[in-house]
Amino acid sequence: MMDREVGKASSQAEQDPMERMSRAMLRARVLEDKLASLYRAGRIVGGVYLGRGQEGLSAAGGVALRKGDVLAPLIRDMAGRLGFGEPLVDAVRAYLGSKLGPMKGRDGNIHRGDLSRGILPMISHLGAMVSATAGVLLAKRMKKEKGFVGLTSAGDGATSTGSFHEGLNVAAVEKLPLVVVVADNGYAYSTPNDRQFACTDLLDRAKGYGVEGHGVDGTDPEACWEVVGRAVQRAREGAGPQLVVGRLLRLCGHGEHDDGLYIDKKMKSSDRGRDCMEVLRDQMKARGLGQNWDRWEKEAQEEVEGAVKKVAEEPLPDPFEEDWRATAMVGAAEAVQKG
Amino acid sequence: MSVTYLDAIRAAQEKALQNDPSVFIYGQDVGKFGGAFKATKNLAEKFPGRVIDSPISEDAMVGLAVGAAMEGMRPVVEMQFADFSTVGLNQMLNHAATTYWRTGKPCPMVLRLPSGGTPGSGPFHSQSMEAIYAHYPGLVVMTPATVEDAYSMLLEAIAMPDPVVFCEHKLLYYHLKAKSLPAEAVPAFKAHVARPGRDVTCVAYSAMVHEALAAAEELAGEGYEAEVVDLRTVKPLDTDTILASVARTGRLLAVGESWPWGGVSAEVVSRVASEGFELLDAPPRRLNAKDTPIPYHPNLWSAHRPTAVRIAEALREVLRY
Numbered sequence: 265m266m267d268r269e270v271g272k273a274s275s276q277a278e279q280d281p282m283e284r285m286s287r288a289m290l291r292a293r294v295l296e297d298k299l300a301s302l303y304r305a306g307r308i309v310g311g312v313y314l315g316r317g318q319e320g321l322s323a324a325g326g327v328a329l330r331k332g333d334v335l336a337p338l339i340r341d342m343a344g345r346l347g348f349g350e351p352l353v354d355a356v357r358a359y360l361g362s363k364l365g366p367m368k369g370r371d372g373n374i375h376r377g378d379l380s381r382g383i384l385p386m387i388s389h390l391g392a393m394v395s396a397t398a399g400v401l402l403a404k405r406m407k408k409e410k411g412f413v414g415l416t417s418a419g420d421g422a423t424s425t426g427s428f429h430e431g432l433n434v435a436a437v438e439k440l441p442l443v444v445v446v447a448d449n450g451y452a453y454s455t456p457n458d459r460q461f462a463c464t465d466l467l468d469r470a471k472g473y474g475v476e477g478h479g480v481d482g483t484d485p486e487a488c489w490e491v492v493g494r495a496v497q498r499a500r501e502g503a504g505p506q507l508v509v510g511r512l513l514r515l516c517g518h519g520e521h522d523d524g525l526y527i528d529k530k531m532k533s534s535d536r537g538r539d540c541m542e543v544l545r546d547q548m549k550a551r552g553l554g555q556n557w558d559r560w561e562k563e564a565q566e567e568v569e570g571a572v573k574k575v576a577e578e579p580l581p582d583p584f585e586e587d588w589r590a591t592a593m594v595g596a597a598e599a600v601q602k603g
Numbered sequence: 604m605s606v607t608y609l610d611a612i613r614a615a616q617e618k619a620l621q622n623d624p625s626v627f628i629y630g631q632d633v634g635k636f637g638g639a640f641k642a643t644k645n646l647a648e649k650f651p652g653r654v655i656d657s658p659i660s661e662d663a664m665v666g667l668a669v670g671a672a673m674e675g676m677r678p679v680v681e682m683q684f685a686d687f688s689t690v691g692l693n694q695m696l697n698h699a700a701t702t703y704w705r706t707g708k709p710c711p712m713v714l715r716l717p718s719g720g721t722p723g724s725g726p727f728h729s730q731s732m733e734a735i736y737a738h739y740p741g742l743v744v745m746t747p748a749t750v751e752d753a754y755s756m757l758l759e760a761i762a763m764p765d766p767v768v769f770c771e772h773k774l775l776y777y778h779l780k781a782k783s784l785p786a787e788a789v790p791a792f793k794a795h796v797a798r799p800g801r802d803v804t805c806v807a808y809s810a811m812v813h814e815a816l817a818a819a820e821e822l823a824g825e826g827y828e829a830e831v832v833d834l835r836t837v838k839p840l841d842t843d844t845i846l847a848s849v850a851r852t853g854r855l856l857a858v859g860e861s862w863p864w865g866g867v868s869a870e871v872v873s874r875v876a877s878e879g880f881e882l883l884d885a886p887p888r889r890l891n892a893k894d895t896p897i898p899y900h901p902n903l904w905s906a907h908r909p910t911a912v913r914i915a916e917a918l919r920e921v922l923r924y
């Protein structure tokens with residue numbers, strides 16, 4: 265089983281980034297297909313939100329980061345998480361509620377994170393992670409760390425929140441090395457772009473914030489790698505916050521409870537509705553790596569099956585053993601428990 | 604020489620900046636200007652790069668502090684007025700307050716709230732927000748009433764591993780004075796008997812402690828000894844000290860400057876009623892502000908909030924039962 269740890273980033277960096285993209289995307293797709301079937305089988309506690317069709321844009325961010333960087337993923341970022349080095353088994357643990365998971369059953373699914381690996385556990389409130397990521401970066405700068413980058417993502421809908429605006433603005437004021445990747449998939453749940461904002465292109469907003477903007481076809485993984493990779497590089501070089509807007513579609517419902525029938529059929533059959541996995545497979549074949557692709561896919565399947573099997577035997581959270589204290593206070597803990 | 608409540612808050616921040624390189628201050632106009640109330644006066648010059656002006660973005664101010672705290676810093680965020688912290692509520696209630704529970708990692712930060720009414724401040728520069736924050740698990744909420752507590756409790760708040768909401772009362776900023784800063788401190792989570800008495804317990808916090816003390820003085824002239832308990836910290840609530848006082852007096856009035864629906868005074872009455880019912884010789888009572896927005900004109904404002912006169916009246920009623 266290949267747990268790709270953040271700590272192995274230096275050896276990873278020598279790998280072809282498109283190979284790392286391919287592996288992260290394949291592992292994400294295979295895992296999410298598995299999660300969808302576990303959801304239908306009633307084996308998952310809570311909702312399942314997938315990144316189907318958005319793996320390329322997401323993976324590019326994760327792969328472009330390295331140890332010491334920080335990732336604040338959102339709901340469609342399985343590929344980015346795996347590309348950055350989140351252990352796949354931890355993702356499975358979060359969905360199946362294993363006590364050994366990073367959130368120990370106190371929180372689950374997409375809300376998982378691991379601060380020791382530089383992965384912030386998202387809160388649900390859209391836009392909130394932008395300023396929090398900026399805060400991590402400000403702290404790193406105050407601690408005199410060098411060469412670090414933070415990356416967070418958002419949907420087209422999340423860009424309408426005050427929180428998103430405040431966060432990007434403050435990052436720009438502080439000239440922080442923050443990359444914000446907006447996955448414009450045309451819809452926020454069922455709400456289309458024209459009910460979400462009145463500008464023609466979200467990328468135009470970069471100018472208003474005083475940050476560099478980058479547009480990309482989110483269905484083209486090679487282009488995603490190039491553009492997101494460049495944005496991360498610019499942030500690392502000290503060029504301040506970077507706004508990336510990738511256009512694509514989500515090729516699934518908002519969550520697995522939703523059939524997504526409101527998505528415009530014409531849009532679906534256009535280039536915007538291409539499946540980035542197929543595009544990437546062709547791109548890899550064109551490089552003469554078709555056989556590797558098949559092998560990586562098989563390895564991903566084995567890894568996912570192995571992880572699900574392993575986690576199914578792990579302990580679940582126990583209310584009698586749980587430490588029901590919401591504050592960290594040592595000494596005064598008892599007083600706090602009394603509330 | 605004497606120190607004001609505001610001097611104490613400034614001095615505590617200076618000491619924290621001196622002692623701990625992970626402390627920094629973030630807020631609107633806190634840098635060179637020294638803050639709207641001058642609570643950070645001269646600190647930016649003394650600690651370059653660590654007293655930082657923020658944009659008018661309360662959500663991002665708190666969000667940024669959460670991220671910095673996760674990364675090992677100890678941010679102290681100044682809200683210009685407690686009332687504007689509503690715009691940052693989401694980051695405080697859903698992000699700061701849930702971090703330790705969700706991740707097992709601490710989120711040490713302080714949110715300073717210039718709170719409470721002053722004459723002429725009106726509906727949006729007068730609020731007391733402690734009840735809203737105290738309702739959410741994961742936060743500590745402090746409401747110091749004295750110069751000594753403003754100093755020692757703020758130092759303790761900054762040193763704590765948890766997010767602390769520090770409610771400073773604006774009415775006390777300039778007028779409340781002590782001879783010097785305290786050398787020793789009562790732990791922040793202990794309530795304090797501010798005036799002993801045998802006949803009735805008056806539980807108060809923040810500026811209301813002083814109104815309660817004045818009311819107790821008035822009653823003393825009538826032969827009643829009211830005991831005033833200063834909560835100091837409202838979350839966690841020191842129920843033991845409250846119950847011990849009611850055990851002595853058998854009667855309770857809980858006073859709060861904020862609104863009557865729910866809140867700290869309701870929590871105090873509820874705990875005494877359920878955990879100390881047999882100690883009571885009279886129904887426990889509450890006194891709060893009126894259930895309207897906080898008025899602008901001093902004539903209205905002084906009738907809106909509990910004052911020494913109204914507290915004394917309420918105490919007499921509890922005593923008469």
Ligand SMILES: Cc1ncc(C[n+]2csc(CCOP(=O)(O)OP(=O)(O)O)c2C)c(N)n1
Nearest residue numbers: 340388389390419420421422449451452453
């Ligand atoms: C502040 C806030 N309001 C509402 C929601 C509920 N919600 C969750 S996802 C979502 C749609 C998000 O759309 P978008 O940002 O475009 O991301 P996408 O789902 O398309 O990836 C909504 C409304 C939320 N999580 N946070």
Ligand SMILES: [Mg+2]
Nearest residue numbers: 419420451452
């Ligand atoms: Mg969307």
